[in-house]
Amino acid sequence: MLGYFGPKGTFTHQALRTVSDDEAIAFPSVRAALDAVRTGEVRAAVVPIENSVEGGVSATLDELIAGSPLAIIGEIVIPVEFGLYAREELRLEDIRQVLTHGHAAAQCREWLATHLPNANITEAGSTAGAAAEVSRPDSHYDAAVSARVAGRLYGLTELAYQIEDNPGAVTRFVLVGRPGPLPGRTGADKTTLVAYMREDHSGALLEILQQFAVRGVNLSRIESRPTKTTLGSYCFSIDAEGHAHDRRMAEALEGLHRICPTVHFLGSYPRADKVRPSIGIGFSDAEFDEASAWVQGLDRETVTRD
Incomplete structure (x- = not known):
């Protein structure tokens, strides 16, 4: 069984699906995913390692050498495309509270400043987690910036798509197993x-x-x-x-x-x-x-x- 840095609906989940459609375990952090490989809970895990805009993923670079030896056995590169998602159709000028991951906020900074100048941008643990939170009827967040897969997973309405400031941006993921x-x-x-x-x-x-x-x-x-x-x-x-x-x-x-x-x-x-x-x-x-x-x-x- 494979593992990945979750939750469902993230780009890491999307990367995992390019190599396997089998059941996989989502872990709350890069460390947890890699530790699961070390203990044998999963045979390998997919984690992000590099983004063409933000550079290396520090958590992965550090955790790869933090414990017993691990080995990178493959890599996956996917385009990074973000959308703005809400529970219902909203005008952009009515959006005041946006939830997203810090990397997504950084990669959509210009678009958000131009189209949502009056909105507060709050960071979440993941873009998928942001979409999940916005999907709650009692959430005080108006919209989430996330991957399209997350917006669809949580039944949200797509208000805008491809809002990233750098079209063509990609994220590189690695499939990590035990040495062999x-x-x-x-x-x-x-x-x-x-x-x-x-x-x-x-x-x-x-x-x-x-x-x-x-x-x-x-x-x-x-x-x-x-x-x-x-x-x-x-x-x-x-x-x-x-x-x-x-x-x-x-x-x-x-x-x-x-x-x-x-x-x-x-x-x-x-x-x-x-x-x-x-x-x-x-x-x-x-x-x-x-x-x-x-x-x-x-x-x-x-x-x-x-």
């Missing part, structure tokens, strides 16, 4: 890890980045996260293009292992967009193998010359 054999290489893969600096000094981040750069590995995301030990102590959450079984990625991981006190490897998995990385000259597996064979043959060449 890596999914096979597809040629369009991504690797996620968290690297810690050995000490804070000039060039410490550069040393980490060089492990990828000198091996032709492109990074699609890098974010600093506090280690929660001392002020100014940070680690780096990284998405890199490629699979751990690719020679260039494997050598980059080996380099990180040498220079970092801790590296949390969170998995290699197929990219949702199926885009293959551009591999520069000298960085294909065949070229790594040829170079290794050349080095191994140096002794024989020396003996022959003697």
